[in-house]
Amino acid sequence: MFHADEPIKTSAEDKLGRREFAKYVSDSILAYEDSSCLVLGIIGEWGSGKTSIINMITEHLEESNKTNLKIIKFNPWLFSGQEALLLNFFEELRNNLGNEIKEKLDKYLSKLVPDQIGVQLGLNIKYNIKSSKSSPENLEKIKDDLDKSVENANIKLVIVIDDIDRLTAEEIRQIFQMIKIVDLPNTVYISSFDKKTVVKALEKVQEGDGEEYLEKIIHVPFEIPPLGSKEIREILESELKELFKEDINIEDTLPYLKNMRNVKKYMNLLKFKFNAIGEETNKEDLANITILELFEPKLYKEIYENRESFTSYPSLGTLNPLYEKATKKMKEIYKKADNNAKNILKSLFPLLNNITWPYDELRKEKRICTVENFDTYFKLSINESLNLSSDQIRQLIKATEDSKALKKIISKDNFLYLKFLNIHVDEIPPENIVNVLDTLLDIEFNHPDFYGCCSLSCEIIFKLLRKMETDRRLQVIKKSIRNGQSIYLALYTFATQGEEKLQVLGEKELESLINLLIEKLHRLAQTDLHGLFYPDTFGNIIELWNVIEPYGVDPYIRELMKDDHLLVEFIKRTTPRFNLQDFVRVDKLDKNEREDLIRRLEKLSSQKELANNAKRILEQLKME
Incomplete structure (x- = not known):
């Protein structure tokens, strides 16, 4: 629910403790028995709640059940221009008076208001404005007749004029002149305004001190108690x-x-x-x-x-x-x-x-x-390339219940979803941990930041392992590695992480896990040599393999290099830092094997896309 800067309507809505102040003012009005016109000022800064207080004052007055009480509410801010201001005020006043009083008021106004206002109020037809203004009949006598009519009617008028400080300087002066003109007996005006604004406006449009002028109009000023x-x-x-x-x-x-x-x-x-x-x-x-x-x-x-x-x-x-x-x-x-x-x-x-x-x-x-x-x-919207909505995060955590569902979500954007899975890892239910480990060690990342995805996955794996009982960790991660397709992520996680591996698994457990990785690497190389070395991660796989089993990759690279197609792919995937003799026991190559490899490499080095890598491997062979 929005506040449209609207004032409260009733005392029941008051949260500022102003109802007692409003009741005090309304009780003062009801207790006022003098017939003289009384002008009250509800004075406070903008935003101090003047209109809310006026609403509570009129509420208390209405609840008094005084049958002779008549409340007239007029908001001058609703009208633009001095003419509209006068016209609407007098129209409102006339509509709330009995016929006898209204007739005498019309006669009084015909002597005072500008011709154009009189025309719109119908006074020109009723009294013939021009002749009435030149008539010798005394204005004072007309006003006396009007006053007596109001007194005899035994009514008490309360005229509320709100938001005076929102008017132009000329309109503010017009309002106070209007109050002076219509100073009827048994009448109380309640006017609300910011004093500084009104004083400044009055000084702008007339000579003299604005505050002194205001004091002549306002008989009883009520300063709104400031909010603490x-x-x-x-x-x-x-x-x-x-x-x-x-x-x-x-x-x-x-x-x-x-x-x-x-x-x-x-x-x-x-x-x-x-x-x-x-x-x-x-x-x-x-x-x-x-x-x-x-x-x-x-x-x-x-x-x-x-x-x-x-x-x-x-x-x-x-x-x-x-x-x-x-x-x-x-x-x-x-x-x-x-x-x-x-x-x-x-x-x-x-x-x-x-x-x-x-x-x-x-x-x-x-x-x-x-x-x-x-x-x-x-x-007022999330950056979808960097962020996930709360709903998407909930869906991500929900997907940890099922490996297939989780893989499907992560596949939308590997890095983004892994990043938020890592951030919200503590929200993953303990019973879903195995599903997450199985998914991470089975998925193949296709994001440009491949190594960023691996790094995030590694963090998630260790965080989840820490949430498990110590004696279950090795068994669970071994099962995930056996069943998973991502041998590189398994190597990256457990062949490169230092102290954290030992803290999470223990020395003997880690040794057992490394042996499992070595077994899996050999099995993959023996059953699918092409599949193991074809991916872009080839160089990283053999480097990490070499870390946990020096020259363990030797027989497979030698086998791979016998096939022309695989040799081409092998050359493509080597990098400037690749050193053949770090992975292959070059000194163990027999003469025929070495010469055949050199001949084939020399031939391939003539191909532009292979030249640099092929020449580098040739140099490494010839150095031995």
Whole structure:
């Protein structure tokens, strides 16, 4: 439910403790027995709740059940121009009076109002304005007759004129002149306005002191009791808890919210944004960035325009020159902000406090300071190339119940889904851990950042193993490796990770696992040599194989090089750092085998795409 900056209608809606003040004013009006016209002023700044108080005053008056009480409400802000203002006020007044009083009022107005107003009110036909204005009949006598008619009618008029401070300077003066003209007996005017605004306007359109002029019009000024910081805090806390369903820290937002109008404007914008993207954001960050959007628009724009600086993170340490350069603009913007804005910035971007948190935690909490989540706070939609929605994350975690379903989801975008599986690994139910391990060690990644996918998978594997009972870990991971297709990921995970392997598995268990990997490599090489070495991971596989079993790959490479087609693929997949003698016992090649290989390599080196790699292998052969 949005506040359209609307005032409350009844005392039951009052959250500011103003009902007693309103009741005091209404009781004073009811107790006023003098017949003289009385003008009350409900005075307060914009956003202080003047209209809400007037509504509660009229509510109390209506509940008094005084049969002779007649309340006339007039909002001059609804009409544009002085002529429309006068016309509508007099029309409203005439429509609420009995025929006798109305007739005398018309006669009185015919002497005072401009001709064009009289024409529209029908006074020219009734009284012939021109002749009536030149008539010798005394204006004072006409006014006396009108006053006596009102007194004899035994009615009490309460005329409410709200929002006077929203008018132009000329219209403000017109309103007060109108009150002076229609100063009927048994009548109480309730006028509401911001005193500073009205005084300034009066001084602009007439000579003299605006405050003195106002004092002559307003007989009894009622200053609205200002809201204290305690009341503002309580209201804001209540509104935010209703929206977020939890408490958040509001200390940094309070300096911007000094009155209810600002609170309403803030809550309206915050509710709109929360309804659009609330689930995809950190609630406290959303509350804070919304404060800047509303009250510090220039700063808000600067943050958005310097996205890279505000989302930099010291992966290489805060003293790294690249990090210092990246965050330079953020620090410059922070330095020129005022103290209130600085507090908000430090809350949004913890690096300004020289605090570094685990980046995955910041991602998981959907903080604005992360690359993945930054745009969401400004565009009201997630960046689909960097981020997953809360619904997609729930689907990802749900898919861990079934290996096929999980593989299907991860296949959509290997890196993106693995990244969020890693971030939310703690949410994977214990009974689904085996499914996830089976999936990771079976899937073939097709993402451009292949090694990034392997690194993420490795992190997930170790995190999940840590969640299992120690005596189950080896058995479960062995089963996943036996059944899985991704021999490279298994090698990458257990042949390269140092201390973490020993901490998770233990020395004997790791040795057993390495033996399983060696067995599987030999079995694959014997049954599908082409399938093992054809993928782009060929070079990495033989390097890691060599780590756990030096020269274990030797017989298979020698076999592979006997086939012209496989030799071509072998040459294509070698890199500048590839050294044949690291994997093949070149010195064990017999003379015929060596000479045949050299001859074939020399022939292949004439092909442009193979030349460099073939020549490098030739040089390595000839050095022996």
